[in-house]
Amino acid sequence: MTTQPEKSTGFAATDVLVSEFDGGPDTVQRALSTPDELQPHTELGLKDDEYDRIRQILGRRPTAAELAMYSIMWSEHCSYKSSKVHLRQFGDKAPQNTRMLAGIGENAGVVQISDDLAVTFKVESHNHPSFVEPYQGAATGVGGIVRDILAMGARPIAVMDPLRFGAADHPDTARVLPGVVAGIGGYGNCLGLPNIGGEIVFDPTYQGNPLVNALSIGVLPVSRLQHKEAAGVGNVVVLLGARTGRDGIGGVSVLASATFDEEAEQRRPSVQVGDPFMEKLLIESCLELYDAGLVAGIQDLGGAGLTCALTETAAAAGTGMRVWLERVPLREASMSPTEILASESQERMLLIVTPQNLPSVLAVAEKWGVWATAIGEVTPAEPDGSPGRLVISWNDHVVVDVPPGSLADDGPVYARPIREPADLILLQADKAETLPRPSTGDELRETVLRMVASPNLCDKTWVTEQYDRYVLGNTVLAQPEDSGVLRIDERTGLGVALSVDGNGRFARLDPYEGAKLALAEAFRNVAVTGAEPVAVTDCLNFGSPEDPAVMWQFAEAVRGLADGCQQLGTPVTGGNVSFYNQTGAAAIHPTPVVGVLGVFDDVSRRIPMGFPVPAGDASAGEQIFLLGETAVELSGSEWAWVTHGHLGGRPPKVDLVREQRLGALMSRASQAGHVSAAHDLSDGGLAQVLVESCLRHDVGARIALPDDGTTSFVYLFSESAGRAVVSVPRGHDKAFVALAADYGVACTPIGTTTREPVLEVRGEFTIPLPELREAWSATLPALFGGTAEIAGRHGDPEHAANPSAPAGDRGDAVLVSAAAGAAMETAAPIEAPLAEAADEVVSVTLEIAEPEDAVPGGPIEPTED
Amino acid sequence: MRIGVVTFPGSLDDGDAARAARIAGAEAVRLWHGDPNLYGVDAVVLPGGFSYGDYLRCGAIARFAPAMESIIDAARGGLPVLGICNGFQILCEAHLLPGALTRNQHLHFRNRDQHLRIESTDTAWTNGFTPGQEVLIPVKNGEGCYVADERTLDALVAEGRVVARYTRGNPNGSQRDIAAITNEAGNVVGIMPHPEHAVEALTGPSLDGLGFFTSVLRALAGASAGGQQPGGQ
Structure with a gap:
């Protein structure tokens, strides 16, 4: 094949795509007459046997456009070909749950939270684009997940962003982080969605491969739930939103489904460019269309663009579809049919509408100033009852004629080899529990100050100030709180809590337990606010599935998460797998990120994390209790990493029954009004929680750790799971202690809050809060x-x-x-x-x-x- | 009393402004940018957001909306108008207020709970405060740095038209710490922070924002009772 030099981007797949201009498009007819023409399937990421299967399905060689479509839909990103065999566990082990209205396989899971309202939420990755072009990569990550939520019939109401970067002081982190943060803010703020939480984690494992995950949540009346089926023969296929350009071609197949190498820079054309204003108009016009009952089916265009939307909507309904590609509004008139099908231009939705409703649909689009174009129609199934065909023409040339299910559903499935990483035994034997520890009060004091100033534990205001957390007026709690909490219904006080967590170090040491720990932490974060956890979404970030060691980590993590969700009774409603997160041969730590959704019947009873300012002349502070049990668990901890640069041993044990008991206690306590503040213990342990709870409202604490043989150091820095710190107002302490006993939760009094601005650990150290705040808040501004x-x-x-x-x-x-x-x-x-x-x-x-x-x-x- | 809230393409805080008006005791009336009819509202709020994506210059396109033509005329005739954030930018572009709002000096979008000092209570939107009162209201903007030439700034100060100033830190570099200003008649106020986000204990850092909305109701009640101009008290 020849390559036109002026169109060369230095990017092989694009060269192949545009080369079809030599002598017009490659039509079905031409494919039949040139059966032996060599095709660049390898360059497009298809294996020889996959290519042979395509020929078998079509009974001929594919056209250039068809080949591109198969390469996209059969890519790892779209087909889940390596993960499918494992992900089935989420369905097989799914606990009974009457709240689920839509689950895995839909654009996002939908959970009913009242008689007439449901919420939909999902987390997704946008890792590789965000490394190549941080601002646009992160921005379009937000845009993509928001359209998934919109496609379910919901109004998007918030976003969250779990972010992972390389070492905080690495020069490239200074390139990536500010761009990612600005991109998330630039898109989300302009879209009018509050950013209510997330994570910011630094670890050298993410140096060449940052993780930019994006979560969105939306709310809908149950009756407005939308479906993606292209049902109704004769219905019109409408493309709504932005015009189609050359951006993002090869995004999923090239960026998301391959390992990074030195040529990453040249892949910038594969990154989409976002227009949040257009997305805002798209949201408003879709919601108006839903409410007017004008939509028969809808699907967002994200990764894989039109190819994915056309094949999935047709396959879901079993119908066929006829599409006239020249009708698609273009940014660049010279785009080839293959490029139009492969483009990942943002801010587009595919609608299926009845011919009668078409004028009304176009009128709504015009009101909001959004392009809407009828590009095709739904055609019948085959006479023998088998699903219909997707036929796409371009200026009277038929360039695609395929069974849509072969693209959308029947991609290859691999049971890839798995093998425990060779170094795991040695890694697990190298425990952090034997590392030298601080022993004197002065050493502990110094350790606390050093820990709170470390990049993972320090104040994240530098980042979160760049996000609007107020817009829409329903944000009850936002970062740095344990969960984002939203009011859903002003009339009834119905609300939700959302937390998203992961710990790559724990998962590296033991992916099965690590996944459960991520689930436990998110569950706990939601539970300590008083909400009832009901459902889960996940973003599974891993290295190359072609590496048996990575595949083992993945299999273990999925098994752990599925088992955990079964035990907690919280089903996985949807999510995303991101493979190939590695640079060269080095994979990232396996990083399952888990989002948990909780529900409040009355959101006004939410429990915030900060110790409350003593009211009026109250001289006595509140009682502080430590809930749960503290073991000597330091492996994989923030302490081991910050003070020794150590990663080894086994992660903390996770006991989900205890997590459930703790959650039930907190829900009951919030109903009874026994607790004024609660904060979950995780990274950095008790020391970090005390610091954060004190600094939230500048309220001091005097702590006396129990003299029970456990050292102050272990109490302060162990990362045992299943724990929280609560602040209980005077007069409620007896009742609370009794309640904790009822629920079987260990409840240890460890001190009181105080007006005096100090954090004192009796017998060990006292740190004035201003000194703590300075250490805690200076780190990110100094770096960025x-x-x-x-x-x-x-x-x-x-x-x-x-x-x-x-x-x-x-x-x-x-x-x-x-x-x-x-x-x-x-x-x-x-x-x-x-x-x-x-x-x-x-x-x-x-x-x-x-x-x-x-x-x-x-x-x-x-x-x- | 009926307070109109205009929705432009890209308005984001329109629902919040309407909610604040309702909580203050008014009837909120949603107005559409493309419709010049103001439906007889007693006051208008131009809400925050990114009208038309703010792609040309903040507020530069919105000022030409059909609804704005009516609002500009009505404002010159004394209709109380409050522009919040993007609304403030629109009022400056429409020349109902002097000066301009430019990129924050640190070049970042910034969202924080901000202390303000109410400098003037002689406006339709601040007559319920006491002069010098400190309030806590969220600020969130990328282009909130108020600038004007020296003579204009001097005049604003001399004529008591600086309505609110940032205290305990200036979040965006605004000249003379200006957070809000008014026109000569006191009926048009532009404010960069968001009073509509401080009207409920559950969702805001304070209830201080409510004062802006109750003030205009008081001004309107006073005007209808005594035939006063809404601005003067």
């Missing part, structure tokens, strides 16, 4: 710069003189602090220790600073009185 208080101009004395004026940036913070002294206490976020980082940070600040003359009025003036 940019969003400290607005820069005062260097040498502008008026700034220092006025307490209400903007505080200085880190560059002149020292100057400002010195000049203003105590007056700056509230405004200046930076104090002495950060000055060490000043040089480095100043250079970052200067790079992004606007030129002096950017502000028409000149320098910022201080407040006038």
